Amino acid sequence: MVPKQTEIVSQSAVHAVAFVDESQVVAGYDNGDIRRWKIEDGQQLGPTMQAGKCVRSIAVSQDGRWIVSGDYGYKATVWNALTNEKVRHTQYGNTVGAVDISSDCTKVLSTSYATTDNVRLFDINSGTQLLPPLSRGWVVGVKFSPDGSRFATASNDSGVCVYSTHDGKVLFDSGTQGLANSPAWVTPLAWSFDGQQLFVASKDKTTSFNISDSSSTEWPIHENQSIASNGKFIACSAGSSVSLWDCMTHRQIGPIITHAAVSCCIALSPSGGYLACGFGDGKITIHGLGGVLRSEYLSSGLPLVRVSVPTFKSWTQGIPMNTEALLSEEIKSASSPIHDLLACRAILRMRLKHVALAMEDSEQSLRIRSSPIGYIAMAVVLLGKGDREGALRIFDLAFHDCKPDDNKLLLLLRSILMFESGNQEDAIKRVELLATKANDDGDNDATHLYAQVLAVMHMKKGDYGRAIPLIERVKNLVPKNKQYPPLMTISLIFGWSFDQPDIVVKRHLCESLYREGRTVEAMEILHSIMKTSDEDTQRSKTNADWVVDFIQKCVMTRERVGDGASGSSKHDHTATQSNALS
Numbered sequence: 001m002v003p004k005q006t007e008i009v010s011q012s013a014v015h016a017v018a019f020v021d022e023s024q025v026v027a028g029y030d031n032g033d034i035r036r037w038k039i040e041d042g043q044q045l046g047p048t049m050q051a052g053k054c055v056r057s058i059a060v061s062q063d064g065r066w067i068v069s070g071d072y073g074y075k076a077t078v079w080n081a082l083t084n085e086k087v088r089h090t091q092y093g094n095t096v097g098a099v100d101i102s103s104d105c106t107k108v109l110s111t112s113y114a115t116t117d118n119v120r121l122f123d124i125n126s127g128t129q130l131l132p133p134l135s136r137g138w139v140v141g142v143k144f145s146p147d148g149s150r151f152a153t154a155s156n157d158s159g160v161c162v163y164s165t166h167d168g169k170v171l172f173d174s175g176t177q178g179l180a181n182s183p184a185w186v187t188p189l190a191w192s193f194d195g196q197q198l199f200v201a202s203k204d205k206t207t208s209f210n211i212s213d214s215s216s217t218e219w220p221i222h223e224n225q226s227i228a229s230n231g232k233f234i235a236c237s238a239g240s241s242v243s244l245w246d247c248m249t250h251r252q253i254g255p256i257i258t259h260a261a262v263s264c265c266i267a268l269s270p271s272g273g274y275l276a277c278g279f280g281d282g283k284i285t286i287h288g289l290g291g292v293l294r295s296e297y298l299s300s301g302l303p304l305v306r307v308s309v310p311t312f313k314s315w316t317q318g319i320p321m322n323t324e325a326l327l328s329e330e331i332k333s334a335s336s337p338i339h340d341l342l343a344c345r346a347i348l349r350m351r352l353k354h355v356a357l358a359m360e361d362s363e364q365s366l367r368i369r370s371s372p373i374g375y376i377a378m379a380v381v382l383l384g385k386g387d388r389e390g391a392l393r394i395f396d397l398a399f400h401d402c403k404p405d406d407n408k409l410l411l412l413l414r415s416i417l418m419f420e421s422g423n424q425e426d427a428i429k430r431v432e433l434l435a436t437k438a439n440d441d442g443d444n445d446a447t448h449l450y451a452q453v454l455a456v457m458h459m460k461k462g463d464y465g466r467a468i469p470l471i472e473r474v475k476n477l478v479p480k481n482k483q484y485p486p487l488m489t490i491s492l493i494f495g496w497s498f499d500q501p502d503i504v505v506k507r508h509l510c511e512s513l514y515r516e517g518r519t520v521e522a523m524e525i526l527h528s529i530m531k532t533s534d535e536d537t538q539r540s541k542t543n544a545d546w547v548v549d550f551i552q553k554c555v556m557t558r559e560r561v562g563d564g565a566s567g568s569s570k571h572d573h574t575a576t577q578s579n580a581l582s
Contacts (some may be wrong), residue, residue: 005287008042010035014278016058016069019269020081025276027284028055028069036084039286040276046084051077051223057098061105062270063445066124068108070096076110078124088127090120098141098189099544102148107165109151111139119153121165131168136161139201141189146231154189154200162198162211172211174200193231193246199247201227206236208250209465219250230272233297237266242277244293254292272298303409304373305489306340315492318545320352339368343377350384356386372398372406379417388421408434408446409486412453416494419457428457438512442443448474449486455508458495464512471509497546507546514550519557528552 008025016028024045026036027092032438034049043126048194053073060067060081061468069145076096077089086471111119134153141154142494145162150171152162162172176534188201197503206227209216226237233253234245242257263277271518275287282416290298290310298308307315311326327345331338346361358381379395380389402410436448455470490496497507529537530547 004044005285006039008037008039008284010282012282013264013280014259014282014284015264016055017267017276017278017284018058018060018067018264019059019274019276020064021265022269022273024270025267025284025286026060026067026276027523028071028079028280030054032071032073034058034067034069036081036089037284049084049086051075056095059099059101061101061124062103063105065105066101068099068101068110068124070099070110070112070262074112076108076120078127079107089275090122090127092118092120094118098139100142100144100151102144102165103146104148107144109142109144110350111142111153112138113138121151121168134163134168143191144191144192145195146193147195150195152189152191152198160189160198160200160209172198172209172210172214174216177207179215180303188227189475190227190229190234191231192229196278197247199227199229199234201225201236206234206245217250219245226263228266228268228275230268230297232272233293235266235268235275237263237277242266244276244289247296253294253297254289257287267380303406303485303489304376305344305492307344311344315348316488320348324348324352339365339371343371343373344369344492347380351495355381355384370397370401372402372410375401376413380493383417383421388460391417391421398414409489412450412486413490413493416453416490416496419460420494424457424461428454430459452487453490453496459508459511462515464515467508468512468516471512475509507543507550510550513551514557519554522550523554526554 010029010033012033013030014027015030017025018024020036023039023151023514024036025039026034028034028051030053030175032051032053032054034051036045037043038045049067050074051069051071051073053071055069055071055525057070058067065081067081069077069079071077072095073090074092074094076092076099078087079085080087092114094112094114096110098113099108101108101124106366108122108124109119116135117414119134119136120129121131122129136153136155137158137530138156139153140156142151144151144165148482149165150162151165152160154160158171159174159176161170161174163169164171190199191197196210196212197497198211198243200207201226205218205220207216207218225239228235229247234241234247240259240262242263243252244254245480246253257275259277261279261281262388263410264280265278267276268274269276272293273288274289275289277285277287278520279285307327308330311330314323314326317512327341327348328577331341331345342361342365346358346365349358349361358377362374362378362381362512365371375394375398379391382394383391385429392414395417398410399407412431415427415430418430431450431454435447435454438446438450451470451474455474458467458470459462506525510522510525510529513519513525525546
């Protein structure tokens with residue numbers, strides 16, 4: 001099967017490309033331009049950023065807030081991705097050939113083609129240098145490990161080296177065995193999903209280093225140039241073609257993707273669902289890989305929850321039977337460990353009231369490998385069986401195996417588990433403390449997250465008076481990414497309605513106003529939901545069911561107190577739209 005593709009066209013050669021998320025790419029050009037593009041229609045988003053010289057490398061933070069570029073003007077530049085404005089730059093003594101951003105979005109790694117003091121680590125917010133400059137000759141690639149605790153460099157004359165992000169200590173050195181032997185314009189470095197393997201590309205092979213025992217394996221890939229990875233598979237460019245390879249088995253997967261010209265750069269989206277290839281004629285070709293790769297190679301990009309994009313879409317659209325079938329197919333066809341898939345199926349089966357099957361899945365998941373999502377799944381199952389204390393005890397084990405970046409989310413998930421187990425006031429107090437800390441730190445995304453959760457908690461308690469101010473505040477804090485990943489994780493685990501945060505806010509406000517007897521205002525907001533809903537929201541079964549149910553409640557109110565109380569003309573128009581939606 002040939003991957004679906006779209007083209008984005010500009011006037012200057014593309015030297016660097018990176019994904020902002022599953023819907024946007026950002027590219028660096030020969031003329032010094034940096035442009036962000038919408039994948040769906042190829043339209044530019046925001047003003048053009050100007051680096052001044054040819055852009056050689058580019059990276060985007062996982063939260064979508066930052067872009068970092070390296071250029072032939074000897075600069076590593078940090079840009080505000082929300083406004084496309086320059087924040088600051090760091091000057092080097094040569095071309096900045098590679099840049100990367102840590103998974104916690106706080107650190108920048110960059111290197112120039114100089115031979116001394118050429119590898120630097122600095123704070124993305126302040127620009128403060130976090131380690132003394134490191135010297136490594138002819139470095140052509142730098143990359144943080146998935147958890148950000150280490151970073152790697154690939155050099156044409158001194159091989160691969162892995163350092164501690166904390167103190168710069170050398171943790172692994174390949175010596176001459178790992179020579180990248182790559183042209184200056186390629187990207188020769190990638191990590192596996194678990195951070196145990198490091199892949200280095202050279203002209204005729206890719207070498208995989210096992211960091212834990214310093215062993216290595218090689219597999220030949222003719223004229224290999226750049227590589228990109230989502231941690232599960234690698235995309236390798238070779239001239240005008242790109243091949244795809246399994247990170248675990250080192251076997252080729254999917255078809256070879258061919259072009260009419262030699263690609264200058266490649267990138268994979270966070271899920272692995274899209275491949276971007278940049279060319280010297282100014283074109284960027286985006287290939288959709290969802291139809292050509294098995295679902296096990298694609299992930300939703302959510303914290304803690306690892307499922308394929310099709311499964312994720314089915315889950316968020318509120319189709320549990322179909323989602324269970326998709327997860328079962330993924331488990332059946334997986335060639336890599338399936339502990340996370342089993343845990344996800346356990347959570348879903350609890351939603352379907354299949355308690356015995358859910359317990360079996362969660363137990364098997366933890367037997368294969370202990371993991372945060374495995375303990376969370378077991379906690380959900382125990383809570384469903386009425387063992388509240390057991391659920392909280394098993395959940396606490398999730399903190400032992402989690403990444404540092406997941407700690408805050410786990411604290412929030414535990415508070416939600418407490419709430420669901422009946423200890424509602426204590427759970428609310430804990431989330432309020434988290435919200436206060438986030439507000440003091442100026443972390444708007446975290447403040448939005450906690451305010452959303454608190455609003456839902458108050459609504460579940462029936463305290464709509466306390467929910468309304470929170471919902472009003474949330475409306476001003478909706479994050480850049482509509483499908484904010486932590487909210488999506490909460491939705492999938494506990495069934496709370498966070499699948500479209502901005503629409504959910506309006507739904508919560510409708511419910512609160514209705515309970516307060518302010519039905520006219522509630523109907524006005526409902527009309528706004530129907531008028532402004534995007535295509536994904538309109539396709540959502542959860543949203544459609546809610547709209548129908550809410551209109552029915554308002555109809556009953558109108559019949560009790562008369563048309564004037566409900567605003568009947570708005571109701572009639574909204575009801576017509578609801579019929580079309582459902």
